[in-house]
Amino acid sequence: MKIVVCIKQVPDTTDVKINPETNTLVREGVASITNPFDEFAIEEGLRTREKYGGEVHVITMGPPQAIEVLKNALAVGCDKVYLVSDRAFAGADTLATAYAVSKTIEHIGGADLIFCGKQAIDGDTAQVGPGVATRLGIPQLTYVCKVREINVEQKKVVVERMMENGREVVESSLPALITVVKDINEPRLPSLLGIKRAAKAQIPTLSAKDINADENRLGLKGSPTWVTKVFTPEARGGGEVLKGELTDVVPLLINKLMDSKFIK
Amino acid sequence: MATLLIDKETCTGCEACIPSCPFGALSMKEGIAVVDEKCTFCGACVDVCPVSAITMEKDEKAVTIDAGAYKDVWVFIEHEQGKVSSVSFELLGEGRKLADAIGCKLSGFIFGKEAEGFIKEAIAYGAEKVYVTESSLLEPYRTDPFACAAVNLIRKYKPEIVLFGATIQGRDFAGTVATTLGTGLTADCTGLEIDPETKYLKQTRPAFGGNIMATILDYPNYRPQMSTVRPKVFPMPRRDDSRNGEVIREPLPMTEDQIRTKVLEFIKGAEAVNLADAEIIVSGGRGIGSAENFKVVRELAGVLGAAVGASRAAVDAGWIPYEHQVGQTGRTVRPKIYFACGISGSIQHQAGMKTSDIIVAINKDPEAPIFKIATYGVVGDLFTIIPMIKEEFRKRLGR
Numbered sequence: 001m002k003i004v005v006c007i008k009q010v011p012d013t014t015d016v017k018i019n020p021e022t023n024t025l026v027r028e029g030v031a032s033i034t035n036p037f038d039e040f041a042i043e044e045g046l047r048t049r050e051k052y053g054g055e056v057h058v059i060t061m062g063p064p065q066a067i068e069v070l071k072n073a074l075a076v077g078c079d080k081v082y083l084v085s086d087r088a089f090a091g092a093d094t095l096a097t098a099y100a101v102s103k104t105i106e107h108i109g110g111a112d113l114i115f116c117g118k119q120a121i122d123g124d125t126a127q128v129g130p131g132v133a134t135r136l137g138i139p140q141l142t143y144v145c146k147v148r149e150i151n152v153e154q155k156k157v158v159v160e161r162m163m164e165n166g167r168e169v170v171e172s173s174l175p176a177l178i179t180v181v182k183d184i185n186e187p188r189l190p191s192l193l194g195i196k197r198a199a200k201a202q203i204p205t206l207s208a209k210d211i212n213a214d215e216n217r218l219g220l221k222g223s224p225t226w227v228t229k230v231f232t233p234e235a236r237g238g239g240e241v242l243k244g245e246l247t248d249v250v251p252l253l254i255n256k257l258m259d260s261k262f263i264k
Numbered sequence: 265m266a267t268l269l270i271d272k273e274t275c276t277g278c279e280a281c282i283p284s285c286p287f288g289a290l291s292m293k294e295g296i297a298v299v300d301e302k303c304t305f306c307g308a309c310v311d312v313c314p315v316s317a318i319t320m321e322k323d324e325k326a327v328t329i330d331a332g333a334y335k336d337v338w339v340f341i342e343h344e345q346g347k348v349s350s351v352s353f354e355l356l357g358e359g360r361k362l363a364d365a366i367g368c369k370l371s372g373f374i375f376g377k378e379a380e381g382f383i384k385e386a387i388a389y390g391a392e393k394v395y396v397t398e399s400s401l402l403e404p405y406r407t408d409p410f411a412c413a414a415v416n417l418i419r420k421y422k423p424e425i426v427l428f429g430a431t432i433q434g435r436d437f438a439g440t441v442a443t444t445l446g447t448g449l450t451a452d453c454t455g456l457e458i459d460p461e462t463k464y465l466k467q468t469r470p471a472f473g474g475n476i477m478a479t480i481l482d483y484p485n486y487r488p489q490m491s492t493v494r495p496k497v498f499p500m501p502r503r504d505d506s507r508n509g510e511v512i513r514e515p516l517p518m519t520e521d522q523i524r525t526k527v528l529e530f531i532k533g534a535e536a537v538n539l540a541d542a543e544i545i546v547s548g549g550r551g552i553g554s555a556e557n558f559k560v561v562r563e564l565a566g567v568l569g570a571a572v573g574a575s576r577a578a579v580d581a582g583w584i585p586y587e588h589q590v591g592q593t594g595r596t597v598r599p600k601i602y603f604a605c606g607i608s609g610s611i612q613h614q615a616g617m618k619t620s621d622i623i624v625a626i627n628k629d630p631e632a633p634i635f636k637i638a639t640y641g642v643v644g645d646l647f648t649i650i651p652m653i654k655e656e657f658r659k660r661l662g663r
Contacts, residue, residue, distance in 0.1 A: 011288065013473040013592070013615070030288060036593055063301045091305040094451070098443060121592055122472055125451035130407075130439030139524035140407055142436045145586070158528065162587060163432055164344075164538045168404075169528040176524075182593045183586035220305055224448030224486035229479040230286060230308040233470065236618055241630070241641040250652045253624070253640055254660060260622055262543065262600035263568065263661070 001054030001152060004111035005045040006101055006132065007038035007073065009066040010122040034069040037117025040180045042073055043187040044147065045115050052150055054112070055079040059104050061089060061097065067203050074198035075190030081203055082108060088208040091220030094123075098131025100218055103211040105136060113150070113157070114177040118143060126179070133177035141172055145183040150174075267321045268299050268309075274317035281309040281318060286476055306478070334424035334487040337363040338395075340414075341374040341386045342433050344405075348385055350500065350541060351429030355493055356389040357501030358456055359427060362465070365458035369393060371423065375413045377403040387509035389501055394509055395421065399516040401523065404530070405433055408523045411440040413516050418445060420514070423488050425465050427456075430492035431540060438492050448482040450491045452596075454619070455479075465489040473592055473615035495540050496598040497619075533587060539571050545599045547573030547590055547617075548583075551606020551627060551646055555583040560647060561605055564654045567663055573597065573617075575607045591616035606646050609634025626650060 012031045034042075045056040058073040060066050061084040070081035084104050092100065105111055114133075119126035126142070133140035145167065146160040155174040160167045162181050190198070208218055216222060242249045257263055277295040284290075289302035290309060297318070310318050337359045342349040356372065363370040371393040372386035383394050397413040414437070418426065426441075428434035430452040442449035455468030459481075467480045467489075482489040539545060546568070548561040558572075565572045574588040590597055592612040602620035607613060609625070609632055617623070618637055625638035626646045635641040642649055657663070 011472070013475060013611070065302075087301065090301070090303060093448065094439070095443060095446070095448065123451075124471060124473075126435050127439040127442075127449060127451055130436065131443045134411075134440045134443035140436075140440070141525070142407075143432055160531075161432075163530075164540055166530055166532040168530050170525050171528055172525040181586070182589075224446075224482050225450060225480050226483065227306040227478045228466070228481050229311075230284075230306055231477050231479075233474065233477045236637045238636050239623070239639040239641060241635055241638075241643060243643075246642075246644060246649060246652060249642055250649065250656055253642060253653065254656045256640060257601065257622070257624070258660065260601070262622065263657070264543075 001048065001052050001112045001150075002109070003045045003048055003054055003056045004105055004108070004114045005038070005041050005056060005058045005073070005078070006114065006116045006129075007042065007058060007060045007069055008035045008117075008120045009033070009060060009062050009069045010035045010120050013121050032065065032068065034072055035117050035120045035122075037119060037121070037180065037182065038069075039117075039187040040182055040184050041115040041117045042076060042078065043185045044178075044180055046077055046188070047185060048113065048147065048150065052152055057082070057108060057111075059084060059101065059108070061085070061100055061104070064205075070203055071198040071201070072190065074201050075194040076188055077191075077194055081201075083203055083205045084211065085205050086208040086218075088213075088215055088218045091223065092218065093223035093225045094125050094127035094131055095224055096218055096222035098128050098135055099222060100208075100211065100213055101128065102132045102135035103213045104206060105132070107206065107211040110136075110175070112155075112175050114138075114175070116177065116179045118179045118181050129177060129179040136175075136177070139172045139176045140179070141170060141176055142179045144178045144180050147178070147184070268303055268305060269319045269321060270297050270299060271317045271319070272296055274315050276315055276317075278314060280312050280314055284308045284312040286472060329485055329487060331424075331484045331487050334422045336369045336371055336393075336423045337366070337425040338371045338373055338418075338423040338427065338488075339391070340426070340428045340434065341372045341382055341394075342429055342431060343374075343376060343382055344433070348382055349429055349431060349495070351431060351493070351495035352386075353389045353500055354495065354498040355427045355429060356386065356391060358493070358498040359425075360390045360501065362425060362456060362458055365460075366424070366463050368424070371395060373414070373417055375402045375410055383511055384505075387507050388503045388505045390507070392509050393512060395512050395514065397514050397516050401516060401518065401520055404527050406523060406525055406527065407437050407440055408525065409516060409518050410437045411444065412518045413514075414441045415444050416517055417514055418488060421512075426488045426490045428490070428492045430494045434492050438490065442490050445488075447486045447488060447490060450480045453491045453493045454497050456491065456493065465491070467491050473611065474618060494596070494598060539573055539588070539590065539595050539597045542571035542597070542599050544568050544570035544601045544603075545573045545590070545597055545617075545620075546570045546603040546605065547575065547607060548578055548605045549575035549607030549613075550577040550581070552578055552583065553606075557647075558584055560650045564603065564650050564657075567654050567657050567661070570603075571599075573602075575610075575613050604634050604638070605650055607634055608632045609637065
């Protein structure tokens with residue numbers, strides 16, 4: 001089994017604060033982390049390898065400093081990692097990103113199974129996974145909370161998908177692309193040996209040319225959408241703390257809620 | 265390739281641009297602003313520079329398609345277990361406004377084994393035309409036949425705007441459709457507007473966990489303009505069963521052996537979770553203290569017909585399954601009323617619920633951040649307060 005995991009370096013959005021005076025983002029000192037959903041994708045890749053054999057290859061597309069998330073992937077035991085980095089990728093929307101990622105996967109020899117996080121916490125689009133699957137011409141299984149079984153000989157996988165009101169059990173042919181939710185596993189911590197190995201590792205960087213990509217389909221040039229405006233949402237006004245004896249406060253609260261007409 | 269240019273002569277080193285960058289790509293070097301490779305050309309800094317020292321050069325794209333050939337606003341009519349999802353009706357309401365602003369028609373498109381009842385409802389909620397593909401392969405939902413049916417219709421009838429609910433279904437196959445068509449798709453929009461001059465669709469969506477908003481356009485080279493739209497953002501339009509509409513049927517150009525997945529079974533959740541559709545959500549957090557204690561949350565939810573949510577802390581402690589988790593690594597919800605019981609209100613939790621119309625916070629810690637965003641807050645012991653709220657509602661609602 002060749003397993004490929006696609007990960008993204010994201011700013012830790014929990015650190016992103018708004019400067020109330022200028023109403024702009026304060027980015028100073030914001031740490032970069034592996035997208036939280038991708039940690040589950042890496043772990044699922046490793047567990048699949050442990051159960052069915054094979055190798056886990058991890059790719060990320062981003063600026064040179066994205067190499068950090070690949071080092072973390074090596075530290076937890078992934079076999080090979082690739083940084084896909086080129087100025088030509090800058091400004092890519094989900095269509096252009098999915099194109100570049102799919103070209104990368106083809107370049108490294110394809111995959112039997114691809115794992116991605118459900119979505120990245122900075123963009124929150126959940127579109128790159130399905131985009132990559134479509135470009136590669138393989139089926140996609142999104143919102144997966146459990147991989148039940150893989151039949152390597154028959155090239156089949158059975159998963160559980162988390163739906164609004166239950167779980168859907170789906171069988172798919174392989175190769176396939178799976179996007180995972182948090183419930184699927186508990187990611188392991190890196191071992192001391194892993195950290196040492198990662199620190200010494202030479203990480204290959206692939207350029208647009210290396211992955212044989214058509215420049216017209218990359219970055220801003222290959223993106224159908226563009227951001228015309230970025231702004232801070234109106235801050236939600238601090239509300240009212242109802243004070244007094246609970247025997248007064250509770251009926252007062254209920255009055256206010258009944259007045260809203262939302263209670264039926 | 266685009267370039268961001270900072271004019272060294274004009275830049276005064278005021279640093280106004282630095283915090284405006286959502287990607288941290290700007291910094292100061294020898295008293296003037298410099299940009300590094302983290303820049304994604306979003307243009308946020310261009311507008312804030314008080315001396316207009318920052319400009320952006322974008323490669324002009326040759327318009328190679330006939331955008332004028334694309335007409336009408338389409339809304340995907342999603343249904344599950346025999347019921348149309350309310351977001352589809354909300355989108356028909358919003359789609360009506362967009363179609364009026366452009367001066368075009370509003371259509372629905374429906375896939376399923378038997379769509380008759382859904383067609384009537386789509387028309388009653390405002391669709392002038394309904395495109396229908398019926399096949400036994402379209403039930404239950406699967407990515408392959410749904411994407412195939414949508415691509416087939418869009419290629420043939422060329423809508424200029426296509427809207428999907430940002431539901432599990434919509435977000436699963438809209439990406440496949442957009443990639444196959446090679447067009448844009450803007451995820452999880454919370455605002456849609458037609459530019460009065462160009463008649464292009466302006467799509468506004470939250471990013472960075474709701475900390476910033478971005479307005480997105482599609483280049484005129486790419487049509488249709490497609491979005492998935494968050495449920496509960498737009499109001500339900502009025503139903504009018506006297507309306508008439510045209511029905512256009514197209515067969516599914518796919519056979520079972522071309523479909524790569526099979527649905528083996530559906531395991532219904534032990535408790536109906538459906539947070540996306542809920543008008544009211546009662547959520548419990550760390551302050552609930554145990555799995556057993558969640559019954560106080562469930563009892564209030566029961567009286568109000570509400571869904572039960574939870575914070576990450578409660579889920580990670582194993583008190584309640586992950587399906588209930590609201591927040592950054594759980595679900596994003598937008599109910600009319602959100603009760604946060606024993607939830608301190610971390611940024612991650614807020615990212616999943618702060619656009620709720622009314623937030624009620626019940627917490628013993630008056631300093632909890634949840635009170636900063638709560639419409640109404642009550643400080644005190646939730647095990648005393650929630651049962652009192654439940655009893656009061658029970659009395660007033662006669663339940």
